[in-house]
Amino acid sequence: QQQVKQSPQSLIVQKGGISIINCAYENTAFDYFPWYQQFPGKGPALLIAIRPDVSEKKEGRFTISFNKSAKQFSLHIMDSQPGDSATYFCAALNSGGYQKVTFGTGTKLQVIP
């Protein structure tokens, strides 16, 4: 059962543009929503995360927008750069559990010059 749905599967953005990746979840027990970034040949690494008590979190060019009522959250990458080309995974978990993170299916982002 896919509890976190992620779209699009792939995304091509021109340098300087905005990259937007969307996720939706079903389990209302989730209370922590991280995004992981994965470069080819590497393991995923935590990029940014949000809790449902805020609607937006920004770190540099990366912003998470969160809509609790719709059970949706999204990652926005402003001024996208070729170095941002990677696969991005949204995720969700109940932080009271044993860190059993549920991942989305991933979005492969390519930023072209």
Next chain:
Amino acid sequence: NAGVTQTPKFRVLKTGQSMTLLCAQDMNHEYMYWYRQDPGMGLRLIHYSVGEGTTAKGEVPDGYNVSRLKKQNFLLGLESAAPSQTSVYFCASSYQDSATNEKLFFGSGTQLSVL
């Protein structure tokens, strides 16, 4: 500081062969996990451990066994490999402390092909 180290990085097996993937972490983390990554499927949890000597099943445990004899090591075993187990395997670890325990630290992966 090595973080999470996985060995081997690549392996090719024939159907029915067995093997063990080793994960080692030097961050004194309580929790450790094994995931598999398949195209279009994201990362799926195979087994996890919340401490030395303890293991539990994740989302896709069939065909795999694990052991956590030492806190720093988490082993994933395939007793009789099948082509459906062709995948990239990632080990991860995390703290137990509630203030910092949401972050997973991943190894660089093991690419396994079963012919």
